[in-house]
Amino acid sequence: MAAEQKEHKAKKEKIARQDMPEQKPDVRKRNFDEVPFGYTPELAQKEAQRCLQCKRPSCVEGCPVNINIPAFIKLIAEGKFTEAARKIKEENALPAVCGRVCPQEAQCEGNCILGAKGKDKPVAIGNLERFAADWEREHKEVTVPQIKDATHKRVAVVGSGPAGLTVAGELRKFGHEVTVFEALHKSGGVLVYGIPEFRLPKSIVQSEVDYLSKMGIKIVNNYIVGNTRTVDELFADGYDAIFVGSGAGAPMFLNIPGENLNGVFSANEYLTRSNLMKAYKFPEYDTPIIKGKRVATIGGGNVAMDSARTALRLGADESYIVYRRSMNELPARIAEVHHAEQEGINFKILTLPTRIIGDENGFVKGIECQKMELGEPDESGRRRPVPVKGSEFILDVDTVVVAIGNTPNPLIPSTTPDIKTTKYGTIIAEEGSGLTTKSKVFAGGDVVTGAATVILAMGAGKKAAKAIDDMLKS
Amino acid sequence: MAKIVKRKDLAAEVVLMELEAPEIAKKRKPGQFIILRVNEQGERIPLTIADSDPDAGTITIIFQVVGKTTMQLRDLHEGDKIADLAGPLGTATHIKNFGTAVAIGGGVGTAVIYPIAKGLKEAGNNLISIIGARTKNLLILTDEMEKISNRLIVATDDGSFGVNGFVTDVLKQIIDEGIKPDIIYAIGPLPMMKAVANATRPLGIKTIVSLNPIMIDGTGMCGGCRVTVNNQTKFACVDGPEFDAHQVDFDNLGQRLKVYNHQEKESCKIFG
Ligand SMILES: Cc1cc2nc3c(=O)[nH]c(=O)nc-3n(C[C@H](O)[C@H](O)[C@H](O)COP(=O)(O)OP(=O)(O)OC[C@H]3O[C@@H](n4cnc5c(N)ncnc54)[C@H](O)[C@@H]3O)c2cc1C
Ligand SMILES: Cc1cc2nc3c(=O)[nH]c(=O)nc-3n(C[C@H](O)[C@H](O)[C@H](O)COP(=O)(O)OP(=O)(O)OC[C@H]3O[C@@H](n4cnc5c(N)ncnc54)[C@H](O)[C@@H]3O)c2cc1C
Numbered sequence: 001m002a003a004e005q006k007e008h009k010a011k012k013e014k015i016a017r018q019d020m021p022e023q024k025p026d027v028r029k030r031n032f033d034e035v036p037f038g039y040t041p042e043l044a045q046k047e048a049q050r051c052l053q054c055k056r057p058s059c060v061e062g063c064p065v066n067i068n069i070p071a072f073i074k075l076i077a078e079g080k081f082t083e084a085a086r087k088i089k090e091e092n093a094l095p096a097v098c099g100r101v102c103p104q105e106a107q108c109e110g111n112c113i114l115g116a117k118g119k120d121k122p123v124a125i126g127n128l129e130r131f132a133a134d135w136e137r138e139h140k141e142v143t144v145p146q147i148k149d150a151t152h153k154r155v156a157v158v159g160s161g162p163a164g165l166t167v168a169g170e171l172r173k174f175g176h177e178v179t180v181f182e183a184l185h186k187s188g189g190v191l192v193y194g195i196p197e198f199r200l201p202k203s204i205v206q207s208e209v210d211y212l213s214k215m216g217i218k219i220v221n222n223y224i225v226g227n228t229r230t231v232d233e234l235f236a237d238g239y240d241a242i243f244v245g246s247g248a249g250a251p252m253f254l255n256i257p258g259e260n261l262n263g264v265f266s267a268n269e270y271l272t273r274s275n276l277m278k279a280y281k282f283p284e285y286d287t288p289i290i291k292g293k294r295v296a297t298i299g300g301g302n303v304a305m306d307s308a309r310t311a312l313r314l315g316a317d318e319s320y321i322v323y324r325r326s327m328n329e330l331p332a333r334i335a336e337v338h339h340a341e342q343e344g345i346n347f348k349i350l351t352l353p354t355r356i357i358g359d360e361n362g363f364v365k366g367i368e369c370q371k372m373e374l375g376e377p378d379e380s381g382r383r384r385p386v387p388v389k390g391s392e393f394i395l396d397v398d399t400v401v402v403a404i405g406n407t408p409n410p411l412i413p414s415t416t417p418d419i420k421t422t423k424y425g426t427i428i429a430e431e432g433s434g435l436t437t438k439s440k441v442f443a444g445g446d447v448v449t450g451a452a453t454v455i456l457a458m459g460a461g462k463k464a465a466k467a468i469d470d471m472l473k474s
Numbered sequence: 475m476a477k478i479v480k481r482k483d484l485a486a487e488v489v490l491m492e493l494e495a496p497e498i499a500k501k502r503k504p505g506q507f508i509i510l511r512v513n514e515q516g517e518r519i520p521l522t523i524a525d526s527d528p529d530a531g532t533i534t535i536i537f538q539v540v541g542k543t544t545m546q547l548r549d550l551h552e553g554d555k556i557a558d559l560a561g562p563l564g565t566a567t568h569i570k571n572f573g574t575a576v577a578i579g580g581g582v583g584t585a586v587i588y589p590i591a592k593g594l595k596e597a598g599n600n601l602i603s604i605i606g607a608r609t610k611n612l613l614i615l616t617d618e619m620e621k622i623s624n625r626l627i628v629a630t631d632d633g634s635f636g637v638n639g640f641v642t643d644v645l646k647q648i649i650d651e652g653i654k655p656d657i658i659y660a661i662g663p664l665p666m667m668k669a670v671a672n673a674t675r676p677l678g679i680k681t682i683v684s685l686n687p688i689m690i691d692g693t694g695m696c697g698g699c700r701v702t703v704n705n706q707t708k709f710a711c712v713d714g715p716e717f718d719a720h721q722v723d724f725d726n727l728g729q730r731l732k733v734y735n736h737q738e739k740e741s742c743k744i745f746g
């Protein structure tokens with residue numbers, strides 16, 4: 001018996017982590033189609049069999065919304081794909097999104113026991129989550145959840161990003177009347193304007209938004225809370241609670257000379273033109289973009305990877321990432337860095353841009369950079385980059401994308417003075433409930449944490465929904 | 475979706491439209507604008523709210539046909555709908571009784587200055603308005619401006635109507651007459667605004683201009699509308715569109731407006 005168990009285990013370990021089939025790098029770097037094709041049912045089941053079904057699964061602790069990971073993986077192993085998706089949805093309403101964009105290596109997969117031993121790779125939890133969610137959607141198995149009896153309480157949700165969508169879905173299930181106000185003409189927040197099609201197809205985001213509409217949630221686009229109507233005016237209109245999920249959408253610049261030259265974009269502008277406005281389909285779509293031949297993206301996070309890879313797809317011959325620290329410090333998801341390297345993105349690490357140079361017509365013709373070396377660790381524990389004297393050089397580029405971070409848009413706090421913010425401009429909200437300094441106003445997602453992740457925004461939305469429901473019931 | 479309830483040609487390639495937008499009509503103040511998108515493939519473009527009727531729930535826009543989006547808009551009829559309309563955007567004009575105020579409108583800039591001039595008049599200012607255009611049949615809103623101004627002077631570059639010359643010439647004239655403006659608002663083509671700024675700077679007369687950089691979202695999200703004012707970067711959609719004329723870097727703005735010239739021409743050519 002013992003021997004048999006051992007043999008069984010040994011057999012399990014023999015299955016290697018299953019990669020998702022994907023488009024070849026030289027092909028995909030010239031199109032906007034999604035890079036991985038996803039698992040086939042066979043691959044998914046094979047990968048699912050790698051899971052040890054741990055009694056105390058450490059992976060679950062690594063997931064910010066504590067999805068019952070072994071349970072959904074077991075269902076996949078058994079071929080019960082739709083059931084697997086429903087199991088995930090008990091904790092996470094957007095699995096098709098999270099399976100694609102979560103930094104799994106730092107969360108669920110980073111905690112998987114298989115990877116911890118060092119010899120093997122963790123179970124591909126993200127890929128499996130994506131598979132289950134795609135299966136359910138593509139096989140039209142998605143069903144609208146049970147909605148509790150109408151409470152006749154009205155909640156306004158500001159912003160249709162992951163935080164807002166989550167709050168709206170949860171509150172609707174509790175029987176409240178929910179209206180989502182979104183500034184842009186399309187819903188989804190960063191999922192629609194920021195993250196590119198090749199990483200997260202917009203049809204998936206749209207189907208999530210449609211799902212909320214089917215649940216009876218009203219979504220009003222082109223409605224800028226603070227401008228079209230203020231928070232106080234919404235209360236006057238009869239809302240009983242307001243959730244602010246307005247994200248961290250204001251771009252930061254480097255404040256170096258030449259930043260207002262033609263051909264310098266914030267990543268937000270570059271990605272918004274390409275994704276939201278579909279500039280990559282110009283002139284079929286009217287919004288133009290500069291299709292640079294030599295593009296430098298400044299920064300090292302997901303936003304920078306998305307910009308640099310978008311540049312390639314728009315036809316760049318050379319797309320650089322200019323980052324002042326080393327490869328080890330890149331904050332982007334490992335999968336994105338890996339994909340970027342495969343596609344031939346040129347990483348100029350330990351490099352600091354100091355000036356953007358223009359030609360006689362005001363268009364970019366280069367960036368002056370300085371080499372850096374790693375010095376003593378700073379407060380964050382990362383070794384601080386320090387400039388190397390006399391190492392200045394010019395990178396010959398025609399387009400520059402600045403992807404060094406975003407801060408919350410001040411519009412809502414500035415039109416609602418009793419919503420207090422920190423010195424970073426983030427809204428102050430109670431840990432757990434998301435209650436702000438203004439009564440009946442809750443907030444969550446990037447507007448509270450500063451630029452973070454999809455799953456954290458959703459987690460905050462879920463907690464706030466619970467707190468709002470408690471408040472409305474009392 | 476927003477319905478076009480009225481459409482009227484004001485001058486050659488200058489069109490007025492009233493759009494159904496009850497919430498914006500209630501809320502908007504002089505100096506603010508909207509962003510619209512004609513259809514699913516369309517670009518988002520900013521246009522000033524020239525007027526509004528809160529009771530009817532409509533706003534008025536007046537635009538000059540310069541490229542594909544404004545051509546598409548021109549070709550729409552009463553009863554048609556445009557895909558998206560968002561606003562009111564931008565910081566409202568700081569209006570109070572300054573004393574003597576001069577409102578200068580050049581070309582379609584007259585449509586932008588009109589609501590501001592109206593606000594200034596209502597606040598009790600002695601309002602002197604100067605409007606200009608290249609030629610007579612490009613002049614717009616002369617009757618409307620006449621109605622709200624204590625004094626209106628019209629100028630055309632070719633002398634086909636009113637004073638023969640530029641609006642800056644008229645401004646110099648009235649200053650020579652001994653009029654001391656407490657504030658000047660100048661809105662029109664960039665060279666005009668720059669010329670006004672240069673004329674009033676040595677005289678120390680506070681001068682405000684409204685800038686028209688290329689925009690996308692209009693909410694401070696993309697930074698595409700950034701302008702250089704007092705050597706600092708500002709986002710025109712939220713920090714403006716009005717700025718102190720003496721601090722604006724007009725050359726930087728002029729250069730940034732040309733970013734997509736090539737693509738804009740291509741769009742127009744295909745549109746025909
Ligand atoms: C390019 C890019 C790539 C990213 N990649 C990843 C990734 O791979 N993995 C990951 O986990 N995270 C990633 N992130 C971060 C992640 O997208 C965000 O953390 C997440 O979207 C935050 O969600 P949110 O709901 O708080 O805000 P957002 O998604 O920013 O949504 C806010 C919404 O509110 C709207 N809004 C703002 N102000 C108003 C107003 N006044 N009235 C009405 N509506 C308003 C906005 O238009 C927007 O639609 C990425 C971010 C970017 C920009
Ligand atoms: C705050 C503000 C208020 C404005 N108010 C008015 C108004 O009341 N009446 C009016 O006629 N015009 C106004 N404009 C200018 C108007 O937005 C442009 O003429 C319009 O966008 C041109 O679009 P198009 O597709 O027809 O032309 P295109 O061929 O795309 O461009 C023609 C010119 O318009 C500029 N332009 C192009 N796209 C944009 C854009 N998305 N945003 C801003 N400018 C752009 C370009 O620099 C170019 O010189 C305003 C602009 C701003 C920023």
Ligand code: SF4
Nearest residue numbers: 063098102107108126
């Ligand atoms: S939601 Fe994200 S962190 Fe949680 S299991 Fe899924 S992929 Fe992992």
Ligand code: SF4
Nearest residue numbers: 051052054059112113
């Ligand atoms: S830790 Fe890894 S092996 Fe264990 S249950 Fe979670 S996914 Fe399966």
Ligand code: FES
Nearest residue numbers: 692694696697711
């Ligand atoms: S138009 Fe995007 S920030 Fe002003």
